[in-house]
Amino acid sequence: MPMKKIELLLEEQQNYFMRESFNTLRTNILFSGKNVKTIIITSCMAHEGKTTVTFETARNLAESGKKVLLVDADLRKSVMVSRYTKVRGIAGLSQVLSGQVSINDAICKTQIEGFDIVFAGPYPPNPTELVGSPIFKEILDEKREQYDYILVDAAPLGLVIDAAVMASVCDGAILVLNAGSIKYRFAQSVKQQLQKSGCKILGAVLNQVNHKNMTGSDYYAQTGIRSEMIHDGAEADRAAAPARQQARSAAPTKKSGDSQ
Ligand SMILES: Nc1ncnc2c1ncn2[C@@H]1O[C@H](COP(=O)(O)OP(=O)(O)OP(=O)(O)O)[C@@H](O)[C@H]1O
Ligand SMILES: [Mg+2]
Numbered sequence: 001m002p003m004k005k006i007e008l009l010l011e012e013q014q015n016y017f018m019r020e021s022f023n024t025l026r027t028n029i030l031f032s033g034k035n036v037k038t039i040i041i042t043s044c045m046a047h048e049g050k051t052t053v054t055f056e057t058a059r060n061l062a063e064s065g066k067k068v069l070l071v072d073a074d075l076r077k078s079v080m081v082s083r084y085t086k087v088r089g090i091a092g093l094s095q096v097l098s099g100q101v102s103i104n105d106a107i108c109k110t111q112i113e114g115f116d117i118v119f120a121g122p123y124p125p126n127p128t129e130l131v132g133s134p135i136f137k138e139i140l141d142e143k144r145e146q147y148d149y150i151l152v153d154a155a156p157l158g159l160v161i162d163a164a165v166m167a168s169v170c171d172g173a174i175l176v177l178n179a180g181s182i183k184y185r186f187a188q189s190v191k192q193q194l195q196k197s198g199c200k201i202l203g204a205v206l207n208q209v210n211h212k213n214m215t216g217s218d219y220y221a222q223t224g225i226r227s228e229m230i231h232d233g234a235e236a237d238r239a240a241a242p243a244r245q246q247a248r249s250a251a252p253t254k255k256s257g258d259s260q
Contacts, residue, residue: 003116005109008084014056017209022060025053025205029061029149032202038140038150038170039202040073044158044190048178049207051080054153062115066148069107070117071139073166074155075127078120092121096139097130103139116147127155131162137169158190167199174202179209 014022029039041054051074058070072080075094081087090108095101096118106118124130131154143150152170154163167173173194177187187204194201 003104003107003109004090005111006085006087006090006117008110008112008115009086010059010084018056022056025057026060026064028203029057032172036171036200036202037144037148038152039172039174040152040154040163040167040170040199041174041176042154042157042163042167042190042194043176043178044182044186045156045178046077046159048156048176048182049205050074050156050176051078051083051153053174053176053205053207054151055080055084058117058149058151059112059115061149061151062112065114067114067146068116069143069147069150070115071150071152072118072120073131073136073152073162075120075124075130075162076155076160077123078153080117080153081119090119090121092119094121094124094127094130096121097133097135098124099135103142128160128162128165132165136166140169157193158186164193164197167194167197170199172202173197173199175204176207177204179206 029036041050041057043050051072054070058068062068071093072078073093074080081090081092091101091106093106096103096106101121103118106121108117108119110117130136140150152166154166157163163173175187175191175194191201191204
């Protein structure tokens with residue numbers, strides 16, 4: 001059966017900082033090593049920007065010629081399907097992990113060549129159990145042969161354990177930190193939880209940075225992301241450091257009008 005094809009609703013123009021930041025993030029991922037193919041993205045709290053970062057990074061990688069599978073594994077409150085498409089009732093990960101649907105029936109092709117997505121599917125009553133099922137690992141093992149990268153969007157690890165459960169079978173993890181709103185110690189404890197899962201922490205993405213505060217110029221007053229990807233074993237303290245640094249100097253800026 002041919003794969004389903006869906007039309008993504010894409011933001012027209014990203015600002016300069018967003019574009020540059022996602023280019024940098026892509027480059028950092030490309031330099032993480034050839035064994036880093038399955039990457040989980042999580043955060044401390046809700047609304048820090050995991051889905052935005054995961055989606056735009058997947059899109060950026062695909063537009064640069066990579067074959068990417070985005071797995072929407074926030075089985076608790078994902079809004080990916082309603083935010084990025086007009087389609088409803090697509091089979092998703094919760095049905096795959098509970099054995100109702102095959103993974104190939106849940107993968108959707110998009111209008112962007114090389115960018116495929118598995119949406120979360122209906123909310124299940126047992127999300128942690130499902131993401132910990134052997135089927136999740138089997139999917140990653142099978143699909144890593146067919147894709148250059150698999151990006152997994154997870155629920156916030158500071159609130160629920162699901163991301164650590166999935167991280168234990170991923171090659172790398174990225175922590176998204178909302179600039180200014182996350183306390184250093186909280187970021188440290190979430191980072192340690194990720195480390196306990198045995199997953200390599202690739203780095204942190206500092207999201208919703210107010211560039212006005214970074215440049216001191218009104219002209220550059222934009223929101224954007226800044227990525228801090230660390231490639232060696234010394235990542236531990238540095239991954240959370242941007243939160244501390246930013247908390248001193250920048251106020252978070254938020255886009256409005258996005259229903260959750
Ligand atoms: N860099 C940014 N600049 C402006 N707005 C942003 C940025 N990153 C995220 N947002 C907005 O912030 C809101 C939360 O982002 P997003 O849904 O990506 O976070 P999340 O961590 O996935 O949230 P959840 O925990 O609910 O899954 C959205 O309205 C999104 O459009
Ligand atoms: Mg999300």
